[in-house]
Amino acid sequence: MSALLAKASRQGFLQAKTSISSQGACISTGRRFSRKKIALAVAGGVLGVGSVGVGMALLRPANAQELILHPPHYRWDFKGYFAAYDKASVRRGYQVYKQVCAACHTMEALCYRHLVDVCYSEREAKREAEEAMVWDGPNDAGQMFQRPGKLSDPFPKPYDNVEAAKAANNGAYPPDLGHVVLAREEAESYIFALLTGYCDPPAGYELADGMAYNPYFAGGAISMAQALYNEIIEYEDGTPATQSQLAKDVVTFLSWASDPDLEQRKKFGIKAGVVLFLMTPVAFYYKRFKFHTLYTQQIFWKKGK
Amino acid sequence: MFSRKNKWVKFLNNSVWDYKVPININNWWYFGSLLGLMLVCQIISGFFLSTHYVAHVDYAFDSIVHINRDVNYGALIRGFHINGASMFFFFMYIHIGRGIYYGCYRQAGVWYTGIVLMLLLMATSFLGYVLPWGQMSYWASVVITSLLSTIPYIGPSLVEWIWGGYAVGQATLTRFYSLHFILPFIMVIVVIIHVGLLHETGSSNPLGLYDPSGVGMRSFHPLYSCNDLFFCLVAMGYLIKLSAFHTWAFVPCENWIKADPMTTPKHITPEWYFLWVYTILRSAPTKGGGVALMVLSILVLAILPLVPMTHWQGGTQFSPVGKMLFALWVSNWLIMTWVGSQPATWPFMEETVYSTVIYFAFFPVFLLNLALKASKFQLDRSLYYKLWILILYVSIMITIFYNLPESIKWTIEDFLAN
Numbered sequence: 001m002s003a004l005l006a007k008a009s010r011q012g013f014l015q016a017k018t019s020i021s022s023q024g025a026c027i028s029t030g031r032r033f034s035r036k037k038i039a040l041a042v043a044g045g046v047l048g049v050g051s052v053g054v055g056m057a058l059l060r061p062a063n064a065q066e067l068i069l070h071p072p073h074y075r076w077d078f079k080g081y082f083a084a085y086d087k088a089s090v091r092r093g094y095q096v097y098k099q100v101c102a103a104c105h106t107m108e109a110l111c112y113r114h115l116v117d118v119c120y121s122e123r124e125a126k127r128e129a130e131e132a133m134v135w136d137g138p139n140d141a142g143q144m145f146q147r148p149g150k151l152s153d154p155f156p157k158p159y160d161n162v163e164a165a166k167a168a169n170n171g172a173y174p175p176d177l178g179h180v181v182l183a184r185e186e187a188e189s190y191i192f193a194l195l196t197g198y199c200d201p202p203a204g205y206e207l208a209d210g211m212a213y214n215p216y217f218a219g220g221a222i223s224m225a226q227a228l229y230n231e232i233i234e235y236e237d238g239t240p241a242t243q244s245q246l247a248k249d250v251v252t253f254l255s256w257a258s259d260p261d262l263e264q265r266k267k268f269g270i271k272a273g274v275v276l277f278l279m280t281p282v283a284f285y286y287k288r289f290k291f292h293t294l295y296t297q298q299i300f301w302k303k304g305k
Numbered sequence: 306m307f308s309r310k311n312k313w314v315k316f317l318n319n320s321v322w323d324y325k326v327p328i329n330i331n332n333w334w335y336f337g338s339l340l341g342l343m344l345v346c347q348i349i350s351g352f353f354l355s356t357h358y359v360a361h362v363d364y365a366f367d368s369i370v371h372i373n374r375d376v377n378y379g380a381l382i383r384g385f386h387i388n389g390a391s392m393f394f395f396f397m398y399i400h401i402g403r404g405i406y407y408g409c410y411r412q413a414g415v416w417y418t419g420i421v422l423m424l425l426l427m428a429t430s431f432l433g434y435v436l437p438w439g440q441m442s443y444w445a446s447v448v449i450t451s452l453l454s455t456i457p458y459i460g461p462s463l464v465e466w467i468w469g470g471y472a473v474g475q476a477t478l479t480r481f482y483s484l485h486f487i488l489p490f491i492m493v494i495v496v497i498i499h500v501g502l503l504h505e506t507g508s509s510n511p512l513g514l515y516d517p518s519g520v521g522m523r524s525f526h527p528l529y530s531c532n533d534l535f536f537c538l539v540a541m542g543y544l545i546k547l548s549a550f551h552t553w554a555f556v557p558c559e560n561w562i563k564a565d566p567m568t569t570p571k572h573i574t575p576e577w578y579f580l581w582v583y584t585i586l587r588s589a590p591t592k593g594g595g596v597a598l599m600v601l602s603i604l605v606l607a608i609l610p611l612v613p614m615t616h617w618q619g620g621t622q623f624s625p626v627g628k629m630l631f632a633l634w635v636s637n638w639l640i641m642t643w644v645g646s647q648p649a650t651w652p653f654m655e656e657t658v659y660s661t662v663i664y665f666a667f668f669p670v671f672l673l674n675l676a677l678k679a680s681k682f683q684l685d686r687s688l689y690y691k692l693w694i695l696i697l698y699v700s701i702m703i704t705i706f707y708n709l710p711e712s713i714k715w716t717i718e719d720f721l722a723n
Binding site for chain 1: 328370373374378379380381384520521523527528531532534535538539541542545546548549550552553556558559561562
């Protein structure tokens with residue numbers, strides 16, 4: 001360990017390679033280790049780390065107390081340094097959200113204007129907004145009135161308030177979907193697994209009235225009934241609307257809704273990366289160039305006469 | 306005007322441009338300038354965020370959402386600020402570790418201002434963590450401020466005074482925002498003092514030798530300035546990588562849910578850089594004991610300058626035992642960081658006790674080792690310092706023992722009885 005630390009700390013910096021032995025070399029005992037001792041220390045280290053690893057591996061089943069099935073890690077196509085959201089999938093996902101999810105869930109952070117140039121043209125987004133009737137006012141007569149939605153309007157809420165939402169959903173409040181992907185452990189994979197993971201409860205599992213069973217949900221009993229089935233909606237672009245396709249598309253849409261800025265940041269990262277990739281080696285060369293006299297010099301200490 | 310005869314130019318020139326640096330400093334010495342870089346980055350990104358942030362319990366979370374979605378490069382700037390804080394702590398821990406390993410604590414003034422900077426950074430990051438007003442922000446503020454209630458007599462009143470009411474609310478958020486804004490500028494002042502004190506005596510070096518002749522010294526520019534430039538570019542590369550591609554890696558998922566005083570999150574864990582302190586807090590069965598140990602875990606660093614002074618200024622680098630102790634302490638620190646992130650169940654809760662004991666036991670053994678080494682040089686060792694260390698350690702050990710879980714206490718008592 002001491003030899004490794006000495007190496008890491010680069011004390012060899014001032015070691016003279018001549019007959020004069022350096023201070024570091026004299027005092028450090030690490031250099032005097034025989035090969036046998038080093039082999040023994042390495043074997044001991046490997047054995048120690050290995051046994052801790054085995055212990056940790058054995059510990060895992062003991063922690064299986066919470067009855068949560070962890071989802072598999074799916075490979076999402078928008079993950080990765082050079083990947084972007086599949087805009088066609090975002091558009092299909094919005095269709096699923098509008099026709100299925102929006103019946104119960106809010107999406108307070110999103111307005112129709114956010115869809116422009118992402119998955120809709122401005123004209124299409126305006127048409128989408130106009131489909132919703134929005135309360136506005138008061139007008140000149142002091143009356144509240146309803147009007148067709150505009151691009152600046154947020155997505156409509158399915159319930160007037162939290163209590164109404166709870167009353168309609170077995171006492172559970174359907175969470176806002178604005179940041180739902182970021183707000184869940186295991187993010188996209190969890191939501192995909194939840195949407196496609198409904199099944200019958202295991203034998204002996206008591207399920208209350210109006211509840212459904214989903215092994216990916218903590219505890220298993222979930223107030224949200226299975227929402228996605230094969231061909232539950234018809235896609236505008238003719239993509240077969242299988243359950244897994246619907247789930248994948250809505251998860252892509254929700255990921256975009258949670259983090260719409262992702263592509264802009266990646267673009268910045270790539271640009272800055274290119275600049276740094278060019279600058280850093282130049283800085284490294286310059287540093288070595290300036291240091292070369294220092295690196296090649298030797299210092300001798302001699303006893304005064 | 307800019308002639309070197311001008312006293313201010315001369316001062317600046319002597320403290321930066323022509324400042325003499327030992328030629329043998331290694332890469333661990335550059336983390337100091339990286340910390341300066343991170344402080345500047347945090348102040349700049351923080352300023353831009355402050356222009357859009359609203360310190361109101363009803364709008365704080367929405368203003369963060371607004372920054373993410375509607376402000377040009379808003380999410381990126383937030384990414385810089387969040388990940389910059391993590392890198393700030395990462396560099397600081399390396400800087401402290403370097404100081405302990407190479408005996409830099411011998412420059413007492415520099416070391417003590419460093420501890421003040423560490424406390425200021427911890428306070429600033431905690432205050433900043435509260436500002437987004439998500440679930441974790443809110444509950445972290447409740448938990449951490451409540452720790453002060455353990456102070457005898459004034460504790461409960463102090464907590465209410467800090468909250469500005471009977472619960473964490475609007476007044477708390479506003480004052481936390483103000484403090485979060487002002488503390489970095491106080492840090493800048495302390496940094497100037499820290500660097501000024503360093504320049505009084507000059508930088509330390511891996512050999513621990515003092516070179517009054519100046520043979521082993523070179524001017525800061527151009528050698529070390531271009532070295533710093535290289536390291537700053539590498540650090541900026543990492544910061545940009547984190548901010549652009551893994552922006553939310555350090556944001557707990559609970560913090561994407563607006564603060565709800567009626568719903569407690571399932572697992573409350575602090576940021577990774579506070580996990581080791583959290584482990585110490587959890588190692589005690591009583592709240593007061595945990596808080597006492599937590600405070601001591603930072604104050605204990607202050608006893609290091611009390612090490613016997615010798616003409617030889619080195620640390621553990623030439624002491625195999627010291628190296629082993631240091632490696633053990635660092636490993637223990639890493640384990641503490643990991644254990645702090647685990648749920649409060651067996652075996653993690655039991656492990657916290659051992660980690661805490663090792664953490665504190667390191668310091669007297671480490672100092673003893675150095676003192677023994679110093680005694681070989683037959684140099685000044687004062688009884689006064691030894692007494693101080695002894696008193697501090699007896700009090701720490703008593704605190705630990707009184708907070709040990711009952712089962713372990715019985716085992717120790719049985720052992721002593723037999």
